[in-house]
Amino acid sequence: MGAQGGESAEMKFLREQFAQVHAKLDSISLQLDDVKRLIEWRTTRVMYANYETFIIAASSILNNYVAAPESSREVLKRQFIAAFQHNPLAPLKLYQAIVEKNFVIAENLAAAVVHYTQNHRRHVINFLLAMQRLIMRGAQLEIAYEKMVHGDGAGNVAKTVWDGRMQKLLSRMKQLETDVTNRYHSQMTSDIGRVILDNRHLSNKDFSGHMYRFLADKFDRRYWIALSYKDVSGGDKHWVSYCGGDARFRTHGGRNVVVASSNPGSSRFTRAKGNAALDAAQRVGSGSHAESWTNLIRSKIGNSCSDAAFVGSICWGCDVWFTMRSDRYVYRKMSNRGDINTVVFG
Incomplete structure (x- = not known):
């Protein structure tokens, strides 16, 4: 009772900071390793990997200090003060590598992950979330260091500075997600x-499924259809x-x-x-001519992409295969002076 009642202001401050930061970290999913393997760290400067190693090691010492x-x-x-002094700019450098837009790709982690994942939105976001987590841990180190070495005022100033930086980081992450999503086409x-x-080497059936799975995974903000048939x-x-x-x-x-796609928000x-x-x-009927059937069906469903993202008519017996979500299409074998496959998707 006496020991807890006599807890120093420094320890109280650090415990509060730990609680706040850990609550935020718990809400961030970590998928860093999967994406990091895609990035050529030699090209994007191995020092960034060193920053990660440093922050994790220093965080371990700080965690031990708070719990001791x-x-x-x-x-x-x-031990913590000495460790932090070895690389005091690591959190700031990581922050700048995401937020600064005028860095060349060798110095810009945001540009690097977009480049090496080839605009894979989910991989980009998972990586940025992991970097956000790492930067938050780095900010926690700097705030604790300033508090220990220079007192309450310096610790509070560092916290205010990093609160502002984290808001800018979040804005940058949202902008990057928008940019990557808009590059889908x-x-x-x-x-x-x-x-x-x-x-x-794949059959039309297998190729249709493979293409669909690729598109639906990489460009997962849209509905997709993939068709494959004789040439x-x-x-x-x-x-x-x-x-x-x-x-x-x-x-x-x-x-x-x-291949075709629709926007779930406007379809x-x-x-x-x-x-x-x-x-x-x-x-009405339209014989066996594919162009006539497609134009007729399009006139009935509507000419906007929001009405239907795909209308197609393909000859019967042409090994037609298509893959999409089961709730996003209709199919019919039309028969009028000949048979033809017709598909509508949205």
């Missing part, structure tokens, strides 16, 4: 060429109307590939609307 009995604290305090068009080339040509055999995607005809492996598509459009088109 009074009799052991002075020794641990000296240019990155997607680059990626699908590689996916097609690397999977020439036919001509509007009588196939005709597609698509948004947020790309089409590659007569590709490596002798196939046609079409008006429902399966009921899709089926109603197919019903209306079927009542």
